[in-house]
Structure formats: C-alpha cells, structure tokens
Amino acid sequence: MNVALGIRREDKNEWERRVPLTPDQVGSLIRDHGLSVIVQPSELRVFPDDAYREAGALVQEDLSPCRIVLGVKEMPASLFRPGTLYVFFSHTIKGQSYNMPMLRALMGAGAHLMDYERIVDSAGRRLVLFGRYAGLAGMIESLHALGRRLAWEGCDPGLNPFLSVQQPYRYETLENALGRLKEEAAAALEKSGVPESLGPVVIGVLGYGNVARGALEILDSCFPVRRWKPRDLLSGAVADASRRMLHVVVFGEKDTVRRSDGGSFDLQDYYAHPEKYRPALAPYLPHLTVLINAIYWDPRYPVLVTAENLREVYAHPKAKLQVIGDITCDIEGSIAVTRKATSPSDPCYVYDVETDGLLDGMEGGRGPVIMAVDNLPCEFPREASEDFGKALMPFLPELCRLDLNDPGAPAALPDPLKPALIVHRGELTPDYAYLKPFLA
Known part of the structure; x- marks a missing residue:
C-alpha cells in the first residue's frame, strides 16, 4: 500500500x-x-x-x-x-x-525533514505560518493580563475596561472574540476611560511582521486607536492624550537599537553585523502601559529589555508599565526576564524587580506581568x-x-x-x- x-x-x-x-x-x-x-x-x-x-x-x-x-x-x-x-x-x-x-x-x-518555517518566497518571506494567530491571541492575552493586574492594584472596576477581556480560548470563535471586545472592553473604554493616575493607555508593539500585524489587528478592529511615532513618547506629546482610547506605537529596528560607534542606522548592516549595535529601547519603557514583543530574535542580536531596565522603570513610585506580552517568547532572549514559557492554563507571571524573582499569576510583587504563552495559535x-x-x-x-x-x-x-x-x-x-x- x-x-x-x-x-x-x-x-x-x-x-x-x-x-x-x-x-x-x-x-x-x-x-x-x-x-x-x-x-x-x-x-x-x-x-x-x-x-x-x-x-x-x-x-x-x-x-x-x-x-x-x-x-x-x-x-x-x-x-x-x-x-x-x-x-x-x-x-x-x-x-x-x-x-x-x-x-x-x-x-x-x-529520513527527510522539511520545516514549515523555511517555506519562503523569493524575498525570504514565510508563506506557511501561524503568525497572525499568535499575534491575535497574544494581544488578547495581554489585554486580559492588563485588566487583572489593574484590578489587583485596586483600580475602580468602573474605570477598568479590560476587566471584561477573557483569554482567547474562552471565546467561541475569533469572530466572537472580536465582537465581544468591541461591545464590552472598547465600549467601556470610550464611555468611562481609565483612571487619571494611570494616564492614557499606551501600547508599544515591537515588530511589523505577521505576528505584529495580528496583534495590531485586535486593536484596530475593536478599539478606538490613535497611532504615534516613538519620538512622540519622549517629547511628552502622548502623556496628556485621551484616556478614552488606546494609543499605539510601533517600533522598528531603527527605534530599538543604535550603532555603538554613533554612526547612522542601516537595516541591512544591522542584519549582517548585529554586534555593531546596542539596545536603545530603555528610554521608551517608562511611557508604555503594555509592551508587545513580536520580533524575530536570536542570540546574535541585542537584548532589548533587561532586568536593570525594569528596575530603573520601577524606581519611580508610580511606574506606568503594567504588562509585557512576549509573543516572541525566546527564553532569556530579547526580553531578558522571560525566563520560562507558559501555557493558556497559567499564562502569566510577575517579574519582581525587588527580588529578581518570578511570581506565578498576575498578582503580587513589584514589576510587570510577563505573558509568555509559547503556543498562542492553539487558542484559536x-x-x-x-x-x-x-x-x-x-x-x-x-x-x-x-x-x-x-x-x-x-x-x-x-x-x-x-x-x-x-x-x-x-x-x-x-x-x-x-x-x-x-x-x-
């Protein structure tokens, strides 16, 4: 046969x-x-x-x-x-x-081995992938984590529109998830906003590929959104923006690294010689509520978020950063405090800047919640x-x-x-x- x-x-x-x-x-x-x-x-x-x-x-x-x-x-x-x-x-x-x-x-x-990850077109773009669904599910998981973290911090439920966000697998379908996010979380955000103490909800997205586009699809399809440039964070332009919408910043490589010798950034040079570059994301971190990591990374590239970066963010008594949604999920990779992968049954842990330890769940500690589910497309x-x-x-x-x-x-x-x-x-x-x- x-x-x-x-x-x-x-x-x-x-x-x-x-x-x-x-x-x-x-x-x-x-x-x-x-x-x-x-x-x-x-x-x-x-x-x-x-x-x-x-x-x-x-x-x-x-x-x-x-x-x-x-x-x-x-x-x-x-x-x-x-x-x-x-x-x-x-x-x-x-x-x-x-x-x-x-x-x-x-x-x-x-035997013979073929890997879907390397089925690519003439420009090297992947053709057979689950990336969009990793982005879709990863963004929903991160918003769910934001709602739970704000609740633990004592946020008034009437000013916590993300409290209604469920984990992706709990929605019947993707269509059902999009509809309910729009009807529940987005409607509550537009109606009541978030506390003045939190300031505008600013979501930073690292990357612009299939995974990042999936993550952004959730925001653009469901929520009132305003896009900003990374430089707007540093100028203070976003700080006084509306608390009844989401503010989104997409970071490319030119925003997250700098040449160590002070020279001008060149994308192809960065790909060929990443050792010439140093991380440059740290100045933006204090201005973000949620950071979504959706980049390709391997050990040749700079670590973008270190434990020391987070200690500096949380040295401020009212640190803004609440959640890091590490969709990329390289262990101790581009996000150094992603120290273990999680699953939808227990999707998050808190990185405690004071002890340099991890606390399972979304409560306790002083530091960001880390969402590190490594099989996100499974949720749809x-x-x-x-x-x-x-x-x-x-x-x-x-x-x-x-x-x-x-x-x-x-x-x-x-x-x-x-x-x-x-x-x-x-x-x-x-x-x-x-x-x-x-x-x-």
Whole structure:
C-alpha cells in the first residue's frame, strides 16, 4: 500500500489541538488530486476523526505506509522511518539543544525533514505560518493580563475596561472574540476611560511582521486607536492624550537599537553585523502601559529589555508599565526576564524587580506581568488550522508526486520548498551544514 500522505496526532500538551490540514482540505486532496491520506486518531484534535473519515481519509494509528507525514509540533523518534519525509515545525534551525536528539534520530533513520518555517518566497518571506494567530491571541492575552493586574492594584472596576477581556480560548470563535471586545472592553473604554493616575493607555508593539500585524489587528478592529511615532513618547506629546482610547506605537529596528560607534542606522548592516549595535529601547519603557514583543530574535542580536531596565522603570513610585506580552517568547532572549514559557492554563507571571524573582499569576510583587504563552495559535485552533492548511495546500500535490529518495529530488522541489529541506536521505542539506557542531 503506497499511501501518499499521513497526518500525525499532536500530543505535546493538552492545548495542542491544531492540525496542518482540515477535513475539507484532505477531502480536496483525495477528490481532486487522487491522493491517499491516513490520519492518526485523536480525541483532542479540533476536528473530529469522523470528519476526516467522511472526507475519505483512513483513520488509523499506523502511519508507516505514508511517504510523507505532516504534523505541527516536534515528532517522537519512534515515528521516523527510512525514506519518509516528515514536515513540521522542528525548532532546529537555530541549533536548539533540546531538539538535537530528535534531529539525530531522524538523520539516523535515513529520513527527510522539511520545516514549515523555511517555506519562503523569493524575498525570504514565510508563506506557511501561524503568525497572525499568535499575534491575535497574544494581544488578547495581554489585554486580559492588563485588566487583572489593574484590578489587583485596586483600580475602580468602573474605570477598568479590560476587566471584561477573557483569554482567547474562552471565546467561541475569533469572530466572537472580536465582537465581544468591541461591545464590552472598547465600549467601556470610550464611555468611562481609565483612571487619571494611570494616564492614557499606551501600547508599544515591537515588530511589523505577521505576528505584529495580528496583534495590531485586535486593536484596530475593536478599539478606538490613535497611532504615534516613538519620538512622540519622549517629547511628552502622548502623556496628556485621551484616556478614552488606546494609543499605539510601533517600533522598528531603527527605534530599538543604535550603532555603538554613533554612526547612522542601516537595516541591512544591522542584519549582517548585529554586534555593531546596542539596545536603545530603555528610554521608551517608562511611557508604555503594555509592551508587545513580536520580533524575530536570536542570540546574535541585542537584548532589548533587561532586568536593570525594569528596575530603573520601577524606581519611580508610580511606574506606568503594567504588562509585557512576549509573543516572541525566546527564553532569556530579547526580553531578558522571560525566563520560562507558559501555557493558556497559567499564562502569566510577575517579574519582581525587588527580588529578581518570578511570581506565578498576575498578582503580587513589584514589576510587570510577563505573558509568555509559547503556543498562542492553539487558542484559536480551528481558524488557525484553516488558514495554515490553505497556505500549505498548493504545495502538496507536486510534493506528493516527487520521489524524495532520488538523489536529485531537492533540485526538483518547487522553489519555495527548497530552503525548507533540512535533511535529505539522512544527511543535512548544504544550507544546514552549519548545524553539524550542534549535533556533536
């Protein structure tokens, strides 16, 4: 039996209900392209097993007949078979130590690995991603945290419009979430505003990619918003602005770093030589109520928010900064006090500037609440899966027709898929040879 495609059951945690393809999309592959599909059974998946059966898929545990296996998160070594292509978010391209055993096992099995993160267009833009949903859910989680933190600080419920904001997974759908945010939180903000002691609610967003756009979509779709430039924070122009709307500042790289030698900022130079640059976000932090982190980061780049930065912010008795929504969620990365990832069941902790410690939850301590959920798209599993599968579908018929065991197969891949092939026939492809030292 030569089955083209398999879909693995996700089992990383109770929140991982996403799928790479919906039943309708599987049905299209079977009906329109003559492909065979096996789906592992799951009681957790957002789409029930029967929906895949009705679409024409075979639902069974054994995926060994499949030439290609799709998943979302990391896969266990016991799954890997010689000559099979595994497609998932492998979290290996930075040399992540926790996934090197998995990568070694896949290579040892003589299998192939393709990573969604590296399916890109000619300009290097990602094509198959959950980023928008990370931004959508991350912004809602951060507003939820703001409401709870203000309540703990004694804010009058009548002047805390964010108290009505729920965690994303508690809304029936994304559409329901947007409607209720507009009808409840936004309406309360316009009617009563926030306390004078808090001042205008200022939300800073780091980044301008898919994740940041998702975060901003929540604000622009639901709330009265005014946009400002970063320099407006330092001039004091925002300080006396309306307390009945949200004030939004988007930070690009030129706003968050400076050349160490005092030279002018150049984006391409920053990408090529980040060691020449130092962080420059600290002066803006005292003027923000919420900071949303939605950038790409790796250890070559400056740390943008340090513990010392936050101690300086909270040296003021009425510090404004309440929440850091670290959607990027690199542990001890661009936000140094993001020291552990969280889940929707316990999404936040407080960084206490006085003890340099963490307090689980949104109460206590002196310092900002850190929202560090690392699987945010799971909070909108249905919509996130539908959009993800829609982006992936155009590549699958051709991919399924290729014999990946042919030595020349990588050259025959569609152009967007070529950079995504990390392992071919058990060996790192040339673009990923740099991972060899991490595997030693």
